Each structure stands twice: as structure tokens, then as C-alpha cells.
Amino acid sequence: MTTPRICLITGTSSGIGLATAVAAARAGFTTVATMRDPDRAGPLLDAAERAGVSLDVRRLDVTDADSVTACTEAVARDHGRLDAVVNNAGISNFDPTLEMSTMAALRANLEVNFFGVIAVSRAAMPLLRASGGRLVTIGSVHGVVGQPFNEAYCAAKFAVEGFMESLAPVAAAHGVKVSVVVPGFVRGTSFGIFPDVNRKTVEAASGPYAPTFADYIAWVGGQGWEGAGQQPQDVADVVVDTLRADRPAFRIPTNRWAAEYLDQKLTDRDGGVVGTLARTWIGRPELP
Structure with a gap:
């Protein structure tokens, strides 16, 4: 046996993480x-009960260094090892471009979507090296x-790509496989859903960018993502396949559209x- x-896994209260x-x-x-x-x-x-599985649910706030340390140390103590980490926790933004946002909002997005990923990965890496694990x-x-109109979110995700791509060969040399x-x-899922964003709020918040933002909203609400949609379970299946693969790729799109x-x-x-x-999107x- x-x-x-x-x-x-981080960010498991809903969506892809759940x-x-x-x-x-x-x-x-x-x-x-x-x-x-x-x-x-x-x-x-409730989902775990329906599936007939049990989970070890714990608190971890990716923006709180003490929380990250406490959780990873407790996992190592209670389970004796850590074989895989899935960085999923994140937030979305929908700001009417750079000038109309705030530095606080821009920093908050990077703090969760980039630095939160790095904080968890950094804390987990010694345990993953010990187990020859997966990140x-x-x-x-x-x-x-x-x-x-997604500048901060894209910046964070670009940063994650660059960081992990740079880390991957070094981690592999020490027994840890890295994939995105x-x-x-x-x-x-509620991620990326903004029920209070409509033409009226766009006009109010966008200043000189209102016509361009309105065109973008129209594109998103129309055929902009035709063929793109997936369910969280579709993504989860790809993640599990990646965790189980002998030699997973670094970058793994989750469907043909992606x-x-x-x-x-x-x-x-x-x-x-x-x-x-x-330019067609706007x-x-x-x-x-």
C-alpha cells in the first residue's frame, strides 16, 4: 500500500478551487x-459529502505572512509531508483603465494574484523538495x-507566468515539477462577475474612456468569448491530470479555445x- x-490547495471556498x-x-x-x-x-x-470524500479544511490567507507560515508548518507537522501545492486563490478586477483606478486597488490586485502565489510557493518549496513534489x-x-481594462489582473498573471517559467528549471533540478x-x-463561478457593472456605471466611472469601455463591455457581452466557456470541474480535471502526470508540461491550456x-x-x-x-475588442x- x-x-x-x-x-x-488555496482558495477552495468556491469555483475552480472548490x-x-x-x-x-x-x-x-x-x-x-x-x-x-x-x-x-x-x-x-457539501460538495465533498456528495462526492463521498473527506477534506482537511484550514485557514490560509495568501496575503498574511503569518497565516501562510502557520498553515504550511501545521500541514508538515500533522501530515509529515507535502507532495503538491495548487496556487488557486485570487481576485479579479474590472477597472475603467489605469487613470481611473487607484494605486491601492492596483496594489491589492498584485498582492493577492502575484505576491500571494509567491508567498505560498516559497513557504512550501522546502517541503516539496523533500518529497519530489509538484507546484x-x-x-x-x-x-x-x-x-x-484588466491591466492589474493581467500584470499579476503575466508576473506569475514569468516567475514560474524562471523557477521551473531550477525547481526541476531539485526534484520539483512546476506547471501553470x-x-x-x-x-x-462568481469570479470575474460584476453585477453592478453596466452601461450606466461605466459612463459614471470611466471619464474620457467611457465610449471605449462601453464598446468593450458590448464585446464581452456579445460574441467575445464564444467557445471559451468551461465549468470549474473541467479545469479541476486538468489540474488533477497535471498532478498525476509523470512529466507534466509547463504551460497547460485547459481546452482547445484556450x-x-x-x-x-x-x-x-x-x-x-x-x-x-x-483593437477589435474595443x-x-x-x-x-
């Missing part, structure tokens, strides 16, 4: 499901292709293709 592998925690437990991992507020664990525990991070197509799982638009979307950037040496594409295809 083999010892079950221990997997810690689905991944349950899927990992079903795949045989002893799953440490973490979240900033354990009082919000109800949906996760998997939920990225985004927006970490490869910039998206108008890249979903597109995920349905069935793969084709990334291809537009990764084969775009001078940036012209993505620039042209982005209703200005004629711009140079």
Missing part, C-alpha cells in the same frame, strides 16, 4: 483545502495575452497579431 500524497479540492480527494490525494475564511466552507463541505499554479489566458494551468473564461487563443501570442514575435486582435480595428 502506498502512502497517500498530501496536496494543499472543484479541484474535491477532484483531488477523489483521485486519492489527502487534500488540505485552504481558504481565507473557513466560515465559508459550507459549499465545499501547480492556476494562471489565465490573460497572463499571456493582455486584456483591455491556463483556463479561459470559466462559467459557474490553446488556440494562446497560440496567437506565442507565435506573435513582434506583437502585431495581438495588437490587431485587441471597437477600433482601424487604428494603426
